[in-house]
Amino acid sequence: MEINSDKxxxxxxxxxxxxxxxxxxxxxxxxxxxxxxxxxxLDEDLKRNxxxxxxxxxxxxxxxxxxxxxxxxxxxxxxxxxxxxxPRFDLSRFGMEIMRASPRQADLMITAGTLTWKMxxxxxxxxxxxxxxxxxxxxxxxxxxxGIFRSSYNVVPGYNKIIPVDVYVPxxxxxxxxxxxxxxxxxxxxxxxxxxxxxxELPNTLQKGKKE
Amino acid sequence: xTTTRELVxxxxxxxxxxxxxxxxxxxxxxxxxxxxxxxxxDIEPVFGYLHRGIxxxxxxxxxxxxxxxxxxxxxxxxxxxxxxxxxxxxxLAGIKVPEHxxxxxxxxxxxxxxxxxxxxxxxxxxxxxALGTPFFYLWREREKIYDLLEMLCGQRLxxxxxxxxxxxxxxxxxxxxxxxxxxxxxxxxxxEFDFFLKQNEILIARAKGVGVLSxxxxxxxxxxxxxxxxxxxxxxxxxxxxxxxxxxxxxxxPTGENGDCYDRYRVRIEEMRQSLRILEQARKxxxxxxxxxxxxxxxxxPAGEAYAHIEAPKGELGFYIxxxxxxxxxxxxVRPTSLINLTALREMVRGWKVADLIIIFGSIDITxxxxxR
Amino acid sequence: xxxxxxxxxxxxxxxxxxxxxxxxxxxxxxLVKSDSLLAAAEYLKTAKxxxxxxxxxxxxxxxxxxxxxxYMLTSLENNHSITLKVRCYTRDNPTVPSIRGLWxxxxxxxxxxxxxxxxxxxxxxxxxxxxxWDGFPGHPLRKDWNQ
Numbered sequence: 137m138e139i140n141s142d143k144x145x146x147x148x149x150x151x152x153x154x155x156x157x158x159x160x161x162x163x164x165x166x167x168x169x170x171x172x173x174x175x176x177x178l179d180e181d182l183k184r185n186x187x188x189x190x191x192x193x194x195x196x197x198x199x200x201x202x203x204x205x206x207x208x209x210x211x212x213x214x215x216x217x218x219x220x221x222x223p224r225f226d227l228s229r230f231g232m233e234i235m236r237a238s239p240r241q242a243d244l245m246i247t248a249g250t251l252t253w254k255m256x257x258x259x260x261x262x263x264x265x266x267x268x269x270x271x272x273x274x275x276x277x278x279x280x281x282x283g284i285f286r287s288s289y290n291v292v293p294g295y296n297k298i299i300p301v302d303v304y305v306p307x308x309x310x311x312x313x314x315x316x317x318x319x320x321x322x323x324x325x326x327x328x329x330x331x332x333x334x335x336x337e338l339p340n341t342l343q344k345g346k347k348e
Numbered sequence: 349x350t351t352t353r354e355l356v357x358x359x360x361x362x363x364x365x366x367x368x369x370x371x372x373x374x375x376x377x378x379x380x381x382x383x384x385x386x387x388x389x390d391i392e393p394v395f396g397y398l399h400r401g402i403x404x405x406x407x408x409x410x411x412x413x414x415x416x417x418x419x420x421x422x423x424x425x426x427x428x429x430x431x432x433x434x435x436x437x438x439x440l441a442g443i444k445v446p447e448h449x450x451x452x453x454x455x456x457x458x459x460x461x462x463x464x465x466x467x468x469x470x471x472x473x474x475x476x477x478a479l480g481t482p483f484f485y486l487w488r489e490r491e492k493i494y495d496l497l498e499m500l501c502g503q504r505l506x507x508x509x510x511x512x513x514x515x516x517x518x519x520x521x522x523x524x525x526x527x528x529x530x531x532x533x534x535x536x537x538x539x540e541f542d543f544f545l546k547q548n549e550i551l552i553a554r555a556k557g558v559g560v561l562s563x564x565x566x567x568x569x570x571x572x573x574x575x576x577x578x579x580x581x582x583x584x585x586x587x588x589x590x591x592x593x594x595x596x597x598x599x600x601x602p603t604g605e606n607g608d609c610y611d612r613y614r615v616r617i618e619e620m621r622q623s624l625r626i627l628e629q630a631r632k633x634x635x636x637x638x639x640x641x642x643x644x645x646x647x648x649x650p651a652g653e654a655y656a657h658i659e660a661p662k663g664e665l666g667f668y669i670x671x672x673x674x675x676x677x678x679x680x681x682v683r684p685t686s687l688i689n690l691t692a693l694r695e696m697v698r699g700w701k702v703a704d705l706i707i708i709f710g711s712i713d714i715t716x717x718x719x720x721r
Numbered sequence: 722x723x724x725x726x727x728x729x730x731x732x733x734x735x736x737x738x739x740x741x742x743x744x745x746x747x748x749x750x751x752l753v754k755s756d757s758l759l760a761a762a763e764y765l766k767t768a769k770x771x772x773x774x775x776x777x778x779x780x781x782x783x784x785x786x787x788x789x790x791x792y793m794l795t796s797l798e799n800n801h802s803i804t805l806k807v808r809c810y811t812r813d814n815p816t817v818p819s820i821r822g823l824w825x826x827x828x829x830x831x832x833x834x835x836x837x838x839x840x841x842x843x844x845x846x847x848x849x850x851x852x853x854w855d856g857f858p859g860h861p862l863r864k865d866w867n868q
Contacts, residue, residue, distance in 0.1 A: 149380065149392055150849070153849065153850075153854070156855070157854040157856035157857070160854045161854075161856055207369055207370070207371050210398050211716070211717060212423035212717065214375070215423060215424065216504070216505065219494075222484055222487040223484055223487070223488050224491050237370065249376075249398070250400055252396070252397060252399055252400065253854075254396045254399065254852075254853070255368065255397040255398070258368055258369060262369060284417065284420070285402075287408075288400050288405055289401050289404070289861050289868055290396075290400060290853065291400055291401070308506060311504065395829075395851055396853060399852040401861060403837075403862060565825070567775055567797065568824055569824075569826040570775060570777065570824065588800060655793065657777070666778060668791065678782075681778070681780040683778040687829055687830070687833075688778075688826055688829070690829070691828055691829055692825075720852060
């Protein structure tokens, strides 16, 4: 095939590298502490004795039965993730056979692999691009705490430094059965969510929205 | 036509970022592609998204403790990484491996080769557009190999099975009959799979003549493995620099002529057939003697250096180890097969469209764990 | 069998062609001076009987007093291999000539050595960091690097 070779690239890759390096340093500096797991609401709801309405129940059922995952499989756990999609450990029976490349159409991120500081801004960006409601499963030892590579210079010690994590699945790599157990735990968590707002709380909810 | 187009349209190239998160990039590989419309002018690869510093971590662990780290290099075929590393340390320390262990190593390595090619072909066909069907068809067979490897060492992936001086435990009694059954099943499966895809017109249209890698460029870049063999370089370390007991087995080295994606696909299918041949011969010849040399727990090789390379499923995987007479390696360098195989990618994709770029990249078969280490 | 070509034959040929280039010779490795690396490498690639057209790997080792860059070359038609070594004795900005012009496979590997060890390769068309990002402090694989 013939190509027009006098058309040069109009972007300078040195500038791009410099900008990206600055972003990575910024993310690294701002991620020293873990982000707390988003389960504080579980205890609160139990204290207030919230009873889920049937509408809540239906919405929760719909959400947990068709979790669509965003693509994020940097490393070896990706192999077990693909194995759980395979015919033997069929994830399709949970409604999860869709693996969306676009995070805009996903509601679950299964982080299957080691996170490095170079990759961290990209994962945060993908997480931000996912619309609410969204959940994260940290898969594997590297996802929980950095795993076998924890003391390395380029490895983030756990995904919860960058994004809030709902369920942690240990293993190196976790067997597909373990991952399915983790997904079922997440489904139980989703089942407890109160989706419809309490109307008497509405002024407070609106105030909260203004502050954020 | 071209002249009229240039008068009417004022085009300029633009930069498209492909990756690092993309379903077809076999891991976190990023390319800054400069495109003129749909045609690729240039790509600039960006690595490092999975750089875990394995070489630095190896300097802090004992020789045996480095074996789990080597598993995570080419995580698709982890046994072969273990094997390469153990061979390098054995060369350094002058350790002789018992014959029974060598047979088990050969069987494990060939099983791993078949498993790796399953994934490679499945992923390439996935990239070509056959979303899911051949991939999961092959994965079903890969699961059968996982069962066998689980019988050997208890793990489906990240086996950590090879040890310096042999293997960590002997194979159980049910292993060889299960292997025999698998070989028969696999021979039927390959014939069926090849029959479906050999003359498939979509595959031929998408892969034949696409992404040609010339023999001279392949040699100059240091390409190895099925990619090199598809370009006509008849080099296979199992024959040219024979290690373990491969000189006892009869097998052929498949090569291609054109160096296009279709040839790489065919070379991998043929290699699977040859691996089955080796497995059948090894199964019959396994002797009944101990599986591991008697070695102290902490291996302490003398000061020096050694390089050992093996024919991993992706190419030549080598380990260069420098020892300073302590219990941890002074320096351990991994010859990154996939990184070196990617050197020629720029030349291979110039002038092709974005969709061809994806299938060419898929046909090289890389694993980012090995590229980035 | 790829026989590692004995260093004596290489040394005698190199010494005839480039007197004073070879510093030391191990069992199957040759240590050359860094300013005669390019000439020696080109000779090894093109000379009849040697024809080392395949570059296996490039790596570097930090021995505190010096850095040693190790190259392994193989000849496909003669089926033998040799290891070539070069040393740099400075710790600030060590420099070695780049062999990317002879073997394209040196492209990414020299960038990796630059990134992780800090050794600059003169003549490399695109010497920049490959695994770590622009702005990463230091070169991690050096023995005196601290997090």
